[in-house]
Amino acid sequence: MRISELSRRSGVPNATIKYYLREGLLPPGRATAATQAEYDETHLRRLRLIRALxxxxxxxVASAKQVLDAMTEHRTDTHELLGIAFGIRPPDGGTPGEDEGEGAGEALTEANPEAAAxxxxxxxxxxxxxxxxxxxxxxLRTLRSLDVEYDWExxxxxxxxAERTARHDLDKLETVTDPLEKAExxxxxxxxLEPALMALRRLAQENESTARHGGDEHTSA
Amino acid sequence: MRISELSRRSGVPNATIKYYLREGLLPPGRATAATQAEYDETHLRRLRLIRALxxxxxxxVASAKQVLDAMTEHRTDTHELLGIAFGIRPPDGGTPGEDEGEGAGEALTEANPEAAAxxxxxxxxxxxxxxxxxxxxxxLRTLRSLDVEYDWExxxxxxxxAERTARHDLDKLETVTDPLEKAExxxxxxxxLEPALMALRRLAQENESTARHGGDEHTSA
DNA sequence: TAATATGGATAGTGTCACTGTCCAACTATG
DNA sequence: CATAGTTGGACAGTGACACTATCCATATTA
Structure with missing residues (x-):
């Protein structure tokens, strides 16, 4: 299919698809001529994945690219993917210092004693x-700077x-055999699932709070 | 204290404090003269809170303002705060439709049958x-659009x-009596805690994955 | 062959979170 | 009191981000 059909089928504007191509999130189509390329179902799927992320x-977009890249490169090693694919946090940009890409190694454990513990x-x-x-x-550091006594314990x-959650996650994964599909x-x-998990916590918090305090009028305007 | 001291003590640039004041995240100081205002510890604390969020x-910044506003307004009703303070998702802006501020009521339950179930x-x-x-x-809808059979069950x-997590959260909260402090x-x-919780899941996932697949070389470069 | 579509390059847009500059009014110091 | 320095407030500017629009030399289709 050509770019317009890709656009129509995915609901992503033409220009945006070009943007993703430029940024390398979407692999280029098979060029059939100097100004023509052919896209297939994998492109459509990738596009949906991008929009989901x-x-x-x-x-x-940059974080999504990292995840997608890790996914396709490490498609044989799911376990490593899970470790690598992270390194991304909410698109905040705040508190950078994320240029430790290489050679950090031991230092990171030293730098994060609580996580290590x-x-x-x-x-x-x-x-x-x-x-x-x-x-x-x-x-943890931030919490304590706000006088909340909180440590790794x-x-x-x-x-x-989290361990139980992860076990559940991995169980779900094991039903998939195709490595590429597994990575995806x-x-x-x-x-x-992360936003949904946090949403569950909020729901549970509201419920728990309702249960403990006055149990009525919780739906009031 | 004056703005410079606030800046020095919080590490937030002078200009940024002014910006927060403009945006209403930080309440104005007590004006002592036409071009002079006095800030106190609560301002410093609020500033730290803003930076944490x-x-x-x-x-x-807009989301942080909502949270902070809810916090100060509903400081008497922690339980309602927990319900209200959300409505905010990662600063993505994607899939807005967040203008249902009023009168949505029933419609939302209808609109979100899976969550309701x-x-x-x-x-x-x-x-x-x-x-x-x-x-x-x-x-859930997104997941299914990507052929992952996943429903509320x-x-x-x-x-x-999540329920257990919430119970734990509320337990921690009950030790605090001062309503303002409790809201905070x-x-x-x-x-x-959300990013930390998600981080825990990733750690647990990596561990679980390591345990199931080859258990060595997990620290390799 | 003419009208339309396409790929690629480049420029422009709107939003966000600041950052910098001005200035009139203060304050601290001599 | 003079003067240097500091403030609060207003506003313009900046850089990153995620698009969006325009061009244009092909290609395809009618």
Whole structure:
């Protein structure tokens, strides 16, 4: 199919598709002539994936590219994908310092002692370079700067719940055999589910709060 | 203190403080003269809160304002705060439709049948207007549009974990008595913890993946 | 062959979160 | 009191981001 059909079938404007092509999020079509290219179902699918990541999940185009790249490159190694595909946080840009791309190694463990302690306590085996560590230490530090006494031990119950969540995630993944599809599913379950998971927590919080305080008028305007 | 000291003590540039004042995130100081105002510790604290929300959590300035406003207005009703303070998603702007401020009511439940079913199945009592419902339905719809067979029932295990998480959250909250402080803590635990919780899941996922697949070389470059 | 579509390049748009500059009014110091 | 420095407020400018629009030399289709 040509670009217009891709646009029509995906609902993504023509110009935007070109933009994604430029940015490398969408692989170029097979060129049939100097000014003509042919796209197929994989392009359509990729496009939907891009919109899911940038739309529902709210990733920036650059972050989506990283995830997509990791997905296609490491399609044989789901486990590594899960580790690598992260390194991305909400499209905030705040608190950069994200130029530690290489050679950080040990330093990161040192730099994130709380995450390290937590990982240790849980008996987890995760890369010292997993950026999630940094998120944890940064959050804890921020919390404490606001006088909330919170340390990695306070996160232990959450870690156990996360462990169960992860087990559930991986169970879901194991039903898929095709490596490419598996990698895609991993991305979907890891990233797309995040807002929904947080939404569940908010729902549960409201419910719990209602249950503890006055249990009526909770639906009032 | 004057603006410079506020800037020095918070690490937020002078110009940025002025910007927050303009945007209404930071309440104005007590004017001592036509071109002079006095700020106090509450301003400093608020500033730190703003940076925590926009920095670690990645909220947009506008979203942070909503949260902060809800926090100060509903400081008497923590339970309602938890329901209201959301309505904000990552600063993506994608898929808006967020102009349902009033009179949506029933329509939202209708519009989000999966969230409704889930809430029902869990026996939860939450407002029909809680925007988290929309996030859930939207995520599920997106997932299915990508051929991942996923419905609210698949979310049930997560909902149960969320319930436990929420219980844990509320427990932590109950130790605080001062209503203002409680509202602040609620915001902190609800919002600031989110990235950390997601980080935990990623860590747990990597660990679980390592455990299931080859258990070595997980730290390799 | 003429009208239309396409791919690629480049420029422009609107939003966001600041950042810089001005200036009149203050304050601190000599 | 003079004068240098600081402030609050207004407003313009900046750079990043995610598009969106315009061109134009082909290609395709009628």
């Amino acid at each position: 940038t739309g529902v999940r709210g990733l920036s 937590l990982v240790d306590a849980m008996g987890w085996s995760v890369s010292a370079r997993n950026p999630a560590r940094q998120v944890i230490d940064e959050t 306070a996160l232990l119950p959450y870690a156990e719940l 599913r991993a991305v979907l379950l890891t990233f797309l | 926009t920095g670690v959590r990645g909220l947009s 889930l809430v029902d199945a869990m026996g939860w009592s939450v407002s029909a207007r809680n925007p988290a419902r929309q996030v859930i339905d939207e995520t 698949a979310l049930l295990p997560y909902a149960e974990l 803590r609620a915001v902190l635990l609800t919002f600031l």
